[in-house]
Amino acid sequence: MAEYLSPAVFIEEVSSGARPIQGVGTSVAGFVGISQMGPIGVETQINSYGQFVATFGGPTDDGLLAFGVKAFFDEGGGSCYVVRTTHFVAGASSAVASSVTFQNTGTGPGTAINVLRVDAASRGAWGNELSVEVLWLGTTSFTIRVSRGGRVVETLTGLTMNPLATSYAPDAVARLSTLVRAVDLVPAASTLSTTTTARWPVVTALQPLTNGANGLALMDANDFIGTSANGIGLHAFDAIDDVNIIAVPETVDRNVHVQGMAYCEARMDCFYVASVAEAAVSPTAVLNYKRAQGTYAGGNAMNSKYGALYAPWIDVIDPRTGDTQRIPPSGAVAGRYARTDGTRGVHKAPAGVVEGRLASVVSLSVAYSQQDQEKLNPQGVNVIRVLSGVGSVIWGARTVSSDPEWRYLSVRRLFLFLEESIAESTSWAVFEPNDAFLRKSVARDVAAFLRLQWRAGALVGTTEEEAFFVKCDEENNPPESVLLGRLITEIGVAVSKPAEFVVFSIAQFEGGSEVSE
Numbered sequence: 041m042a043e044y045l046s047p048a049v050f051i052e053e054v055s056s057g058a059r060p061i062q063g064v065g066t067s068v069a070g071f072v073g074i075s076q077m078g079p080i081g082v083e084t085q086i087n088s089y090g091q092f093v094a095t096f097g098g099p100t101d102d103g104l105l106a107f108g109v110k111a112f113f114d115e116g117g118g119s120c121y122v123v124r125t126t127h128f129v130a131g132a133s134s135a136v137a138s139s140v141t142f143q144n145t146g147t148g149p150g151t152a153i154n155v156l157r158v159d160a161a162s163r164g165a166w167g168n169e170l171s172v173e174v175l176w177l178g179t180t181s182f183t184i185r186v187s188r189g190g191r192v193v194e195t196l197t198g199l200t201m202n203p204l205a206t207s208y209a210p211d212a213v214a215r216l217s218t219l220v221r222a223v224d225l226v227p228a229a230s231t232l233s234t235t236t237t238a239r240w241p242v243v244t245a246l247q248p249l250t251n252g253a254n255g256l257a258l259m260d261a262n263d264f265i266g267t268s269a270n271g272i273g274l275h276a277f278d279a280i281d282d283v284n285i286i287a288v289p290e291t292v293d294r295n296v297h298v299q300g301m302a303y304c305e306a307r308m309d310c311f312y313v314a315s316v317a318e319a320a321v322s323p324t325a326v327l328n329y330k331r332a333q334g335t336y337a338g339g340n341a342m343n344s345k346y347g348a349l350y351a352p353w354i355d356v357i358d359p360r361t362g363d364t365q366r367i368p369p370s371g372a373v374a375g376r377y378a379r380t381d382g383t384r385g386v387h388k389a390p391a392g393v394v395e396g397r398l399a400s401v402v403s404l405s406v407a408y409s410q411q412d413q414e415k416l417n418p419q420g421v422n423v424i425r426v427l428s429g430v431g432s433v434i435w436g437a438r439t440v441s442s443d444p445e446w447r448y449l450s451v452r453r454l455f456l457f458l459e460e461s462i463a464e465s466t467s468w469a470v471f472e473p474n475d476a477f478l479r480k481s482v483a484r485d486v487a488a489f490l491r492l493q494w495r496a497g498a499l500v501g502t503t504e505e506e507a508f509f510v511k512c513d514e515e516n517n518p519p520e521s522v523l524l525g526r527l528i529t530e531i532g533v534a535v536s537k538p539a540e541f542v543v544f545s546i547a548q549f550e551g552g553s554e555v556s557e
Contacts, residue, residue: 044311045053059481061465061489061534066457067378067387068312069112070283071371072264072291074103074256077166079271080133083121084278089113096124097166099360108289108371110452113358115372115398116379121283124278124482125200125263126163126255126463131270138167138252141225142174142241143216155201156209157223158184160249167252171220181207186219187246189210201226201239219438220249229244247382264288268332274303277310284456285377287313287370294329295339301347301440309460311346311453312347314440315368317419321406323415326351330421330440342420345439345446351402352406352420354398364402372398377453386457387498389437389538393427396434404432419445436540454498462486474522482529483512490533497513500534508533 042305056139061132070083071421076097078084086092099106105122112120126135155175162166175183177197187195197207197218201224206212213222266273277283285306290298297314304312317336320329328334330349331341342349350369351373358365373390376398378480388395404424408416413423413435422436439449446452466485472478493499494507501507510531521528 057282059468059485061461061485064457064460064464065282066120066284067381068308069285069374069378070115070277071109072123072125072288073105073107073119075105075124076100077162077164078124079480080126080135081123081276083123083276086122088120095295096122102254104290104367107356107367111373111400114478115375117375117525120377121135121277121280127263128272133163134255135163136251136253137163138170138249140247140249142244144240154225155239157225159221159223159535160330161219161221163291164254165252167249171246173246178244182240203497208370228252261293261295264292273337274300283396284310285374287374289368289371294336298340298342301344301384304346305344309456313370313374314347314349316349316351318353320414322414326416326421327419331489342440343442345441345443345452347440348422349440350424352404354401356400356448357402362407366405373434373523374402378460385496385498387450387454387536391434391437393430393433397430398432401432447536450538454535469527479512479517481508487533488512500536
């Protein structure tokens with residue numbers, strides 16, 4: 041308390057001690073796949089399909105990533121991270137950027153040497169569509185004009201080869217262009233003057249960029265998964281805390297999906313969406329795919345509370361042609377996860393005639409029957425079906441786990457939400473005095489958070505006592521535990537589970553009543 045020396049009215053602000061727990065996001069997706077262009081092995085946040093096209097290019101015959109991301113946004117997704125991958129050798133991508141080299145003007149010392157190289161902004165064969173020309177502006181600067189498909193798309197003017205100038209070509213081109221980069225080929229210690237035309241590229245007609253390559257021929261599962269050491273594939277997300285839903289919407293070996301679930305399990309803060317192989321059509325083939333049997337023998341079965349498996353593949357519109365393109369359903373399903381999280385909450389299963397309706401789907405590769413689903417659903421395979429009068433819907437909400445406690449994906453994702461929200465919002469308690477006041481403060485904050493979840497329908501029970509409990513007192517924090525620096529809080533929640541089987545018992549009823557005395 042402050043020291044008061046003269047009579048007056050004093051006002052002090054006193055903290056209530058309450059520190060509300062904020063719910064973390066649950067609807068940010070992470071996708072790994074093959075694209076036309078863009079940074080390789082680097083996570084890039086994308087907030088619309090248009091932004092994806094500008095950064096990674098549109099649909100390509102080499103991969104299905106663009107279709108998966110488009111389906112995500114079409115189905116209600118709002119934000120995602122995208123990682124472009126190719127084949128990696130010793131941690132380096134085998135893709136090559138297209139380029140063209142320019143010599144100097146042919147005057148002054150050191151004539152007929154290469155002074156400037158123009159590269160495509162990212163690696164891949166897409167850069168072979170580009171051409172550039174160099175135009176002088178008087179005797180002090182030059183212009184690089186970029187064409188694509190026979191049409192000028194960028195004009196980069198006022199460039200110089202003076203490393204000391206703000207218009208130095210490598211720096212200025214990096215700022216101004218989305219398609220090309222400039223590389224100074226003259227060593228910094230060169231005797232060529234920075235102010236003479238001997239260092240400048242000669243004026244040329246349109247020159248094509250060449251030798252760009254995608255580096256896809258030798259791709260394997262490792263290129264989609266990566267390692268914590270090389271930080272490619274799924275491991276490009278290692279430093280991204282807010283990614284919650286992960287998928288590889290490509291034609292990949294099933295081992296990619298198995299390792300994807302293992303990746304999420306190791307992180308303990310995200311959930312993996314897998315798709316069956318396109319060729320796995322019959323219920324038997326789908327179950328073999330999940331169990332690593334039959335044609336798909338080898339490797340581990342899918343058995344994780346951090347992943348779900350969906351069948352069959354879906355047909356969507358190809359924006360290039362207007363025809364249909366068959367793709368894995370994982371991108372569209374991730375979009376429904378995100379949409380349902382926003383409209384109903386993470387506790388609501390992203391399935392059914394409302395939250396499970398896939399508006400972007402034109403048709404399904406397989407029309408599974410009720411009998412087919414009776415074989416697949418108990419085994420943790422979520423089937424997409426066409427319902428009369430509704431359209432294509434997600435008609436399953438299970439994980440691939442054999443543990444009945446984690447049967448439903450909405451339960452698993454709700455726990456991820458609760459755990460991460462509580463962990464992030466109670467970090468203030470670390471190093472606080474481990475006394476009764478701290479225990480009461482933590483219990484109060486956690487209880488307040490769970491009360492909100494109960495009122496939102498995430499927890500069941502007619503009273504708070506039925507819905508959850510929070511215990512953080514002397515009983516579960518004895519002196520010997522306090523001496524070890526521990527603060528133990530026990531939490532129990534009665535989570536909402538989906539009504540997977542809605543049963544009506546109907547019997548004949550004779551009208552009227554009998555009155556007995």
